[in-house]
Amino acid sequence: MEQLALFDASPRWTVTTLTRYLRQLLEEDASLQDVSVQGELSNLSRPASGHIYFTLKDAGAALRCVMWRSDAARLRVTLKDGLAVYVHGKISIYEAGGQYQLYIDTISPLGEGALYQEFLRLKALLEAEGLFDPNRKRSIPELPRRIGIVTSPSGAALRDILNTLRRRLPLPQVILAPASVQGLEAPPAIVAALRILNQVVAPDVILLARGGGSIEDLWAFNDERVVRAIFESTAPVITGVGHETDFTLADFAADLRAPTPTAAAELATSITVLDLKARLVQNAGYLADRLKSLIQLKQESGTRLDDRLRLASPLRRLQTERQRLDELSRRWNSAQVQRLAILAEKFNGLKNRLLALSPLEVLRRGYAVITKYEKVVKSVSQVQDKDALRLRVQDGEFSARVTGDG
Amino acid sequence: MSKTDSKSIEKLTYEEAYAELEGIVSALESGEKPLEEALALFERGQLLTRHCAELLDKAELKVQKLSGETLEPFQEGE
Numbered sequence: 001m002e003q004l005a006l007f008d009a010s011p012r013w014t015v016t017t018l019t020r021y022l023r024q025l026l027e028e029d030a031s032l033q034d035v036s037v038q039g040e041l042s043n044l045s046r047p048a049s050g051h052i053y054f055t056l057k058d059a060g061a062a063l064r065c066v067m068w069r070s071d072a073a074r075l076r077v078t079l080k081d082g083l084a085v086y087v088h089g090k091i092s093i094y095e096a097g098g099q100y101q102l103y104i105d106t107i108s109p110l111g112e113g114a115l116y117q118e119f120l121r122l123k124a125l126l127e128a129e130g131l132f133d134p135n136r137k138r139s140i141p142e143l144p145r146r147i148g149i150v151t152s153p154s155g156a157a158l159r160d161i162l163n164t165l166r167r168r169l170p171l172p173q174v175i176l177a178p179a180s181v182q183g184l185e186a187p188p189a190i191v192a193a194l195r196i197l198n199q200v201v202a203p204d205v206i207l208l209a210r211g212g213g214s215i216e217d218l219w220a221f222n223d224e225r226v227v228r229a230i231f232e233s234t235a236p237v238i239t240g241v242g243h244e245t246d247f248t249l250a251d252f253a254a255d256l257r258a259p260t261p262t263a264a265a266e267l268a269t270s271i272t273v274l275d276l277k278a279r280l281v282q283n284a285g286y287l288a289d290r291l292k293s294l295i296q297l298k299q300e301s302g303t304r305l306d307d308r309l310r311l312a313s314p315l316r317r318l319q320t321e322r323q324r325l326d327e328l329s330r331r332w333n334s335a336q337v338q339r340l341a342i343l344a345e346k347f348n349g350l351k352n353r354l355l356a357l358s359p360l361e362v363l364r365r366g367y368a369v370i371t372k373y374e375k376v377v378k379s380v381s382q383v384q385d386k387d388a389l390r391l392r393v394q395d396g397e398f399s400a401r402v403t404g405d406g
Numbered sequence: 407m408s409k410t411d412s413k414s415i416e417k418l419t420y421e422e423a424y425a426e427l428e429g430i431v432s433a434l435e436s437g438e439k440p441l442e443e444a445l446a447l448f449e450r451g452q453l454l455t456r457h458c459a460e461l462l463d464k465a466e467l468k469v470q471k472l473s474g475e476t477l478e479p480f481q482e483g484e
Contacts, residue, residue, distance in 0.1 A: 291445070
């Protein structure tokens with residue numbers, strides 16, 4: 001390849017001379033030195049220098065504006081972002097920054113900004129349609145298994161979200177559906193990303209996010225198509241757009257609005273990995289408790305069974321038999337005693353009767369036994385007059401003689 | 407129990423393992439299992455718990471990117 005000379009021998013321009021030339025061109029154009037233009041204030045900045053800087057914009061373009069302190073001191077309106085204004089000034093170039101700007105000498109308000117008017121009109125329309133109805137908002141799953149993300153793959157929002165998920169709950173599958181989140185191409189890109197996520201991945205929750213920026217930077221999130229796509233999403237949508245103070249129509253339509261992308265990731269992971277670990281520990285303890293009480297229960301019923309077993313055991317029956325024997329023998333013994341007593345009583349009676357039959361007993365009643373020559377005299381025929389007889393009474397014997405006729 | 411019974415615990419995802427663990431806890435809760443079965447359930451519960459804890463400890467965020475309708479691995483800062 002032919003080697004090209006890097007520079008002409010004598011370059012015609014320096015950056016400074018070129019910029020200055022352009023500035024002179026603009027300043028020589030009389031129409032650009034007496035400019036009246038209408039637009040919406042944004043990126044308003046009022047540093048300590050007292051100068052005022054802002055961007056004037058409409059739906060298609062933006063214009064950098066400066067108002068010097070001397071002019072700003074005469075200002076009678078309170079400037080704020082979104083304010084629609086009518087300004088007058090001249091166009092020139094800020095050489096050090098290489099930027100063309102409108103140098104403003106007067107500002108007059110036009111009422112609320114046109115974009116803001118459009119925002120309010122659309123908000124009222126969609127609200128009336130029920131797109132912001134709190135009753136239709138879906139709940140966010142406690143423990144999502146798949147998280148879809150719609151944002152720019154190179155933005156700070158994605159980095160913040162992934163760091164937050166990594167820190168809190170690195171379990172779910174995370175699927176990024178890349179989408180431009182700024183400019184005219186952003187709304188259709190966001191709509192397509194939401195649709196394809198729902199169709200292909202069917203996530204449990206979708207994070208729609210964008211980092212902070214100016215109002216016009218976030219304007220895609222006020223687009224009607226985006227709002228409707230959020231409304232129609234199968235999976236619940238959490239928005240995290242801009243900063244805490246930024247509210248977009250997308251936020252109103254979302255199932256949950258987070259102030260920032262980081263907060264959106266936090267709201268999608270209400271249960272963290274630490275919670276899950278604590279739950280496991282609790283569960284393990286519970287499991288052990290359940291088992292312990294189950295074993296206890298079984299032991300108790302085992303004890304009852306043991307009792308029944310012991311009752312049914314042959315040993316037990318032996319014991320019972322033995323006891324019955326004891327009882328029986330006790331009863332038998334006592335029966336014997338009783339029988340003996342009866343016998344004794346009978347014997348005594350017999351004895352008494354025997355005793356009653358004894359001749360001695362008869363003698364005790366006053367009778368006497370008469371014998372003659374050792375023979376008991378039972379009849380008068382046995383004796384004659386003068387016979388010697390022996391008489392026995394209860395306490396002794398004596399002799400006697402028969403006197404009289406027989 | 408479920409069909410995951412026969413499945414090796416090592417292959418269970420966190421969600422599967424945790425769901426089975428919950429089932430075991432409620433089965434033990436009923437107190438109607440025979441002791442032998444209860445012990446087996448308890449042992450499996452312990453294995454599931456350990457598996458879940460390991461999965462939590464080892465978990466690394468996996469990020470994929472949709473390219474058209476296909477999923478690709480996503481490297482941060484790409």
